[in-house]
Amino acid sequence: MDPRKSAPGYTGEEHPEIVDIRAMPPQPKELKPGQVPENLIKQYFQEGYFQLDKFFDPPTELDPCREAIGGLVDELAQKLYKGGKIKNLHEDCGVFERLTKLDEEFPGANILLHKTGKLPEAFMKVWGNERLLNLMEQLLGSDISGMPDWSLRCKIPKAEAATVPWHQDLGYQSVDAYKTLVVTVWIPFVDSNEQNGCMQIIPRGHLKGKVGRHYSCVGDTWYVNLPEEEMKNNLGVDVKDAKTCPVPYGGILVFSNFLPHRSLENYSNGIRWSVDFRFKKTGLPNGMHGLKDDVILRSSTDPNMKIDWSMFNSVERLKIKRNADGTIIDRNDDDFDTIISGPWIRKWELVHSNRHTDQAWKEYM
DSSP states (O other), X not given: OOGGGOOTTOOOOBOGGGTSGGGOOOOOSSOOTTOOOHHHHHHHHHHSEEEESSOSOIIIIIHHHHHHHHHHHHHHHHHHHHTTSOSOOXXXXXXXXXXXXXXXXXXXHHHHHHTOOOOOHHHHHHHTOHHHHHHHHHHHOSOEEEOSOOEEEEEOTTOGGGOOOSBOGGGGSOGGGTTOOEEEEEEESSOOOTTTTOEEEOTTTTTTOBOOOOEEOOTTSSOEEOOHHHIIIIIOOOGGGOEEXXXXXXXXXXXXXXXXXXXXXXXXXXOEEEEEEEEEETTSOOOSTTSOOOEEEEOSSOTTOOOOOHHHHTOOGGGEXXXXXXXXXXXXXXXXXXXXXXXXXXXXXXXXXXXXXXXXXXXXX
């Protein structure tokens, strides 16, 4: 059988006990800063998500991230300019327009930024924010690690590569993580809405603790897709029950790695920047196909621990690959290579080939 027609990512196993109300840790009698009432924690386990419109203080906690994004875009602009790929640095544009202009001159500039893998210090402070970790304690307990597959989403207007179709996060992760509960925290750096491409989720799609059958890949992207019929027949939910989640600047959307979700297209004139961080219990498989380890964020045995970002930042996960013999090596991609490929592509039946899927299969055949 042609391996491209197989779906090793589909096991059919169900683990509802790790995602439903049975998995909820004992709740604190007195709430720490950042913690929420028990009814919201119950909603996470019963519905698969909850939303807080006011969590971060934008001027002090999130504006530094905007500035860091501006720095990343400037780095990219300088690289493109010095490489002869663009003729204008577009320095007169702000953080919500500049990448769009760069992408008009060099199609795929937004993909290059997505591939960067650099975690600026301002992002570290948000990921390791004490109030956010207090909130994660309510969902995971007090031994918490951050997963390596964080993503800066540079959602330029009307860009296929920035519009993520229906999926479960586990559709991208290795099968050994199918018993790992992961909490995703989605943080926009602008007021998000239907016009600029906010998130949609399907409540209760997590309750079976099951990973549906995804397909590879959508259009000219590296995204796998979870079809509507598959969600209905295998996960017991209907896309007509999807909930649109406009999250304001300063708010967060918190959801399960088993919950089907997608982002809408950006029809506005500005870039919808966001980041997603993922949290799990320390010691459980992280689903990263052996490519990168977690960063420990909080420890029950060392409450005064300081987060060590050095090893975490030394590996850029989209710039490495695993050889057939199991060794991990650099991809040695061209600086201007806009292909993204990885082992998640080979987890699912190939129904549409493109440059990303071709690269993924070429690397392992």
